[in-house]
Amino acid sequence: MEKAIQFGAGNIGRGFIGYLLSSSNYEVIFADIDKSIIDEINSEKKYLVEIVGNEEKKEYVENISAISSMDENLIRKINDVSVITTAVGGNVLVSIAPIIAKGIKYRYENKNTEFLNIIPCENLFGSADFLKSQVMMYLESREIEYMNSYIGFVNSVVDRIVPPPRDNMENILHVIVEDYSEWIVDKAKFKGEIPNINGMEIATNLDAYVERKLFTLNTGHAITAYLGYLADYKTIRESILDEEIEKIVLNAMLESGEVLIKRYGFNRGKHREYIDKILNRFKNPYLVDEITRVGRQPLRKLSSNDRLIKPLKGTIEHKLENEYLIKGIAAALSYDFPLDQEAVKMQNILKEKGLENGISHITGLDINSKEIELIKKEYLQKQRLRIS
Numbered sequence: 001m002e003k004a005i006q007f008g009a010g011n012i013g014r015g016f017i018g019y020l021l022s023s024s025n026y027e028v029i030f031a032d033i034d035k036s037i038i039d040e041i042n043s044e045k046k047y048l049v050e051i052v053g054n055e056e057k058k059e060y061v062e063n064i065s066a067i068s069s070m071d072e073n074l075i076r077k078i079n080d081v082s083v084i085t086t087a088v089g090g091n092v093l094v095s096i097a098p099i100i101a102k103g104i105k106y107r108y109e110n111k112n113t114e115f116l117n118i119i120p121c122e123n124l125f126g127s128a129d130f131l132k133s134q135v136m137m138y139l140e141s142r143e144i145e146y147m148n149s150y151i152g153f154v155n156s157v158v159d160r161i162v163p164p165p166r167d168n169m170e171n172i173l174h175v176i177v178e179d180y181s182e183w184i185v186d187k188a189k190f191k192g193e194i195p196n197i198n199g200m201e202i203a204t205n206l207d208a209y210v211e212r213k214l215f216t217l218n219t220g221h222a223i224t225a226y227l228g229y230l231a232d233y234k235t236i237r238e239s240i241l242d243e244e245i246e247k248i249v250l251n252a253m254l255e256s257g258e259v260l261i262k263r264y265g266f267n268r269g270k271h272r273e274y275i276d277k278i279l280n281r282f283k284n285p286y287l288v289d290e291i292t293r294v295g296r297q298p299l300r301k302l303s304s305n306d307r308l309i310k311p312l313k314g315t316i317e318h319k320l321e322n323e324y325l326i327k328g329i330a331a332a333l334s335y336d337f338p339l340d341q342e343a344v345k346m347q348n349i350l351k352e353k354g355l356e357n358g359i360s361h362i363t364g365l366d367i368n369s370k371e372i373e374l375i376k377k378e379y380l381q382k383q384r385l386r387i388s
Contacts, residue, residue, distance in 0.1 A: 008088040254324075298343050
């Protein structure tokens, strides 16, 4: 049985990547900083994954162990595995780079010429390239030469909705996931033979799939959350079942889809099927996905290369319609959940800089563009509706 290390034993790590590795006959070693999770995995040696949706099933994930990601013993374990995956959050890759570098040093010193492929599974474009750049900072030139020969850093795009655990769950390892999942990896970045992992798809044009997810799932999810927040809904499902919200979300995804069709030559009919599948995922009655979870960190989501502004810029580039994307962006700018630090900061920016300057500052859009004026108009209309 081959071995793999999964950095991150949270809901995505356990319910998606760890689950697929285990089902592919890998012994999975979870590396995490949460002592309670580590102890529970080592005590139980299994956990339950509950898959909900059209195809409901419950499966135990076995052949697992866990170790602290700060434990020096992890270095030797890196010498024994053929695959490393991560689900820690893009901003945490910097923190795990030193221990991965130490593991590569150890492999080099022990003349290990077996291939190792590292596949970050993060919502960060080019996450493998970024992690590699961070790891290189801790290596000498000969070790970098060794790494370039035997260690693959493989970019990927992942998609599975894994909501927070229910309050009544008895076991902290129990995880609920939707029945849809997608994990697409860049064929060109592997070293040696590509591992045979269930649910992992190989692609030669990964950038197209990265943007397809960003412009469709992420765009639609965010707009559903922000419009739902303004309508006082609590969950994504409640929001998307509102016919007016569904209309805006659908048309925003169709607008961003036209950018993808222009840019990558996607088939329009098949892309519409993909959009409809995503809308149905939002309606999954078994997933209680809170609006404040999906809408959190609005400044990041409204940044120039993220899920709302990047597709808008694509419509500007290709001279396409963007009426509904602008409605979604205005809703995002209206998000003022007081327990979200970014939401509070965003509202302060809009007050202190004024609307035009604030919107330009947050989104990176040219202050003189017609889109700023359209967003401002839509934003003010939403504020009037809230007051009334």
